[in-house]
Amino acid sequence: MEENDCDSWEKASDNEDSYVDEIDEEDYYMSGFISKLQFRKDISKAHWNNELGMAEVVEKKGKMWTTTGIVRNGKTYCSIEETLFLAEIGALYLLDNNDLCLPLKEIYEKIANEKSGCSWELFEVYRHLKSLGYIVGRHGVPWIVKIPKGRDINITSDPVSLQVTPKRHGVMDVEPKEESSLVALFYNIQINEVRPVFDVYLPNRKFKKSCPGDPSFLLYLTCKYV
Amino acid sequence: MGPRWKGRASEAKALADPMSKIISDLHSSLVQSEAHAVLAGYSALLAVEAEQTELLNRACFGRHIVTAEKDKQWYQLGMEEGFYLCHSLKCLKIVGEDNSMKNDDELWLYMKAKKETFPLLYKAYSHLRKKNWVVRSGSQYGVDFVAYRHHPSLVHSEYAVLVLAEGEDGENGRLRVWSDIHCTVRLCGGVAKTLLILTINKNGQGTATPSCLEQYAVEERTISRWSPEQCREDPATVANGIK
Numbered sequence: 122m123e124e125n126d127c128d129s130w131e132k133a134s135d136n137e138d139s140y141v142d143e144i145d146e147e148d149y150y151m152s153g154f155i156s157k158l159q160f161r162k163d164i165s166k167a168h169w170n171n172e173l174g175m176a177e178v179v180e181k182k183g184k185m186w187t188t189t190g191i192v193r194n195g196k197t198y199c200s201i202e203e204t205l206f207l208a209e210i211g212a213l214y215l216l217d218n219n220d221l222c223l224p225l226k227e228i229y230e231k232i233a234n235e236k237s238g239c240s241w242e243l244f245e246v247y248r249h250l251k252s253l254g255y256i257v258g259r260h261g262v263p264w265i266v267k268i269p270k271g272r273d274i275n276i277t278s279d280p281v282s283l284q285v286t287p288k289r290h291g292v293m294d295v296e297p298k299e300e301s302s303l304v305a306l307f308y309n310i311q312i313n314e315v316r317p318v319f320d321v322y323l324p325n326r327k328f329k330k331s332c333p334g335d336p337s338f339l340l341y342l343t344c345k346y347v
Numbered sequence: 348m349g350p351r352w353k354g355r356a357s358e359a360k361a362l363a364d365p366m367s368k369i370i371s372d373l374h375s376s377l378v379q380s381e382a383h384a385v386l387a388g389y390s391a392l393l394a395v396e397a398e399q400t401e402l403l404n405r406a407c408f409g410r411h412i413v414t415a416e417k418d419k420q421w422y423q424l425g426m427e428e429g430f431y432l433c434h435s436l437k438c439l440k441i442v443g444e445d446n447s448m449k450n451d452d453e454l455w456l457y458m459k460a461k462k463e464t465f466p467l468l469y470k471a472y473s474h475l476r477k478k479n480w481v482v483r484s485g486s487q488y489g490v491d492f493v494a495y496r497h498h499p500s501l502v503h504s505e506y507a508v509l510v511l512a513e514g515e516d517g518e519n520g521r522l523r524v525w526s527d528i529h530c531t532v533r534l535c536g537g538v539a540k541t542l543l544i545l546t547i548n549k550n551g552q553g554t555a556t557p558s559c560l561e562q563y564a565v566e567e568r569t570i571s572r573w574s575p576e577q578c579r580e581d582p583a584t585v586a587n588g589i590k
Contacts, residue, residue, distance in 0.1 A: 209413075224416075225414060226385070226394060230444045230446070232387060233385055233392075233443075233444035234444040234445065235388075240388050241387035242388045
């Protein structure tokens, strides 16, 4: 231990100093990073559906659709976080009922009202991981669902098929036992009442919604501000 | 530790461009454009024009959000920042997600509901900002705030700030035992900052409305490690020791 080792204490502060302050400064120079955004020619289009709290994709452009959006009987729908992420980077036009393009401000307001299963903080997490290349989906929501013929269900009026299902999808095999001991472990940091929010997969060019495999991580969000 | 300026020109630059003036310019600009921000979770989102982008950056308010929108720049303000611009500087209006204007009392309640410690943290934040310190989140360092004498591009952050309530222990008490102090002081030293404790005394005021803030008292104390080996040469510069 270094109880009396004042020399190394001083040295440490000198070495770490410049590294640490770089992180401080990062935030201040973000405005110069707009050029990082790709300038797109082909922009996808989606219609916002208030009842579902999701956007129905009507025109797909670009490769991101292999890892974004859920498919229900051949149609692709985006959650609010997926929608906002794509709109922020200029890859998606979100249209209202009159085919008018919604400005970013209105999409931010949709996230802020938290009526579509997402909060601003959760969106920040989603955006951060997506920007790094991870594949992120809502926990418990299957990527693809085909309703068998003969069943008379109208997709758009049956939001249950699109939202989080209580029963876990077959691709994920988390033992109930494992999960409750994890919960006990975090009891004191007040993470005991959270459920997993996102399934996170490592970046993967060969990712297939029809066969996603097990997620690499389950993401939980704690809500208590201690 | 006195202010550590980055490079020779920085100190002169800072003196020529005082933070008080930058903030005053920001104030005028926001008032003129009737700026308003939308509440979103623990943040407020603000869209600004080019001139205000520069002022926000120079005054160190908010974090820029990279978007493809060409005519506006979006910024994310923390709760203390938003409330300071709205309540103390009165240059920003804040609306809820339904576009309804929130008055100071409503905002206060909203923010208190999100963060129980908001009244204390806000008192500390505004206390430092009023003295023209640049105050940013300290969560990277396990503290409440970090304080800079001017823009971080010109000066290294001197203080890591912890905000404590006078007389209240409770489960959320910080620095309860010596090892907490050792830990925090050590961490601060490792990132070249002095630990600054702001102790807020509510003077029996409670937290019902923002006007309670006026009666709160703030005491400032720094805690740093005194190293006897290093002070032998020049007795005139002996540090204060641990209070």
